[in-house]
Amino acid sequence: MSLFSRRELLDAAARITALAAWPAGAAADDYPSRPIRLVIPYTAGAAGDQIGRPWADRTAPLLGPIYVENIGGAGGAIGSAAVAQSAPDGYSLLLGNGSTQVLIPLSSAQPAYDAVRDFRAVYRLITSTLAFAVHPSLPVKDLQELTAFAKANPDKLSFGTPGLGTGNHLVGEMFRRQSGLGADFIHVPYRGMGPATNDLVSGQISSVIAVVSSQILQLHHAGKLRLIAVTSDRRLSGAPDIPTVFEAGMPGLGYAGWFGLFAPRATPDTVVERIAAATRTAMADPKLRESYRSQGLEPDVDSGPDKFQRLVEDELARLAPVVKAIGLKRD
Structure with missing residues (x-):
């Protein structure tokens, strides 16, 4: 079973080519000096919006302007690939989840990105x-x-x-x-x-x-x-x-999902830590936590880059044989 059709792969390539031209950011020690883009790899109005947009609103006073861009298609793979190919400067972030960071890379015969090689985890926002x-x-x-x-x-x-x-x-x-x-x-x-x-x-x-x-x-x-x-x-x-x-x-x-923030792999440590620290402060806000709980989601108030990265790598190892056994993986 192929994860992408030829048309979806061509569409993804066009998106990536356009986004690769995004202007380079300022030095890491000046971060952030311009608006941050959060890519939600799903169509507008889906669950990703109800998670990513409240985070952007609450974190903007701490990091500066954050705008949301919905790039749907291929179950989240097109938007995820776009961020993977963006400049690693902290100005393009992905709202990823267990599908985009674990299942899609495991399922695709020709993955458009590698979850470990192309991304670094920043902060898990919620479990679902x-x-x-x-x-x-x-x-x-x-x-x-x-x-x-x-x-x-x-x-x-x-x-x-x-x-x-x-x-x-x-x-x-x-x-x-x-x-x-x-x-x-x-x-x-x-x-x-x-x-x-x-x-x-x-x-x-x-x-x-x-x-x-x-x-x-x-x-x-x-x-x-x-x-x-x-x-x-x-x-x-x-x-x-x-x-x-x-x-x-x-x-x-039984299946526990999650959504969290990811940056391109080469994003500097200081930038990743800055985003994680601002997110941790935002997640301490009772209003933000309640907005998630009212949707049936559980906010994660104790996440961070290293902890989240280990979770992603552990899930990749755990689910790889399951994906192959049920026929989602094509050799």
Whole structure:
């Protein structure tokens, strides 16, 4: 299975060529002396915006102007590759996650970037969980009922994700294997979670596997979609009615996601530490922490470059055999 189509690779190359011409920054000891760009590698309105934009707003008084640029496509790979090829001066940052920094590099036959060679971790902002969401017309309330319905209606159920090789996709593939559904549960990759969610609400697809966010919770409470399971090991405080995959008897579907800041690999230590220190101060703000918790996210108030880098490298090592075993990795 190839992660990128030829068109997506050409689009990514065009983006990278344009962004490589971004003007060089000032010396590291003068950092920051101009606006910082935060690339969110997903379409506007998706979960990345609800994490990255509050960080930018709260950190701007500490670092100066920060503007957000959404570069969606290929499950986050296009925007991530753009930052990997940017000048390593601290003026281009990536809001990466377990998909962009772990699963996409592991899944692609021709990765556009290397998570370790091309990036350095700065600070993990939040941890998150995924949720199985279905259209309210679907007569299922848990994973067992979803499995039974899919088997009784072969080739009629689909699940949307923000792209091939994402954590959402990984969980969907593991569910297909553990439930025995196989091809009866059809994967539909999108260019972001926003379009996938819109198609679920309108009934174009049967289900999605989504990062839990304020939007997803609001749609659940409004009856526009139904959450039937979360991949965390405990129920969400914002939606305690939703059972976990552990309660559903599928502990193998447990998955903890995260979002955090990354810089191009050669970014100076002093710049990385400056961004991390400002972020640590911002994360101490109760209002910012509450804004994340209200979305079903858990803020990380004790992260840092070295600690976060180890987490990324550990996950790469842990998930490499899993990705290959379920067929996401093409030799």
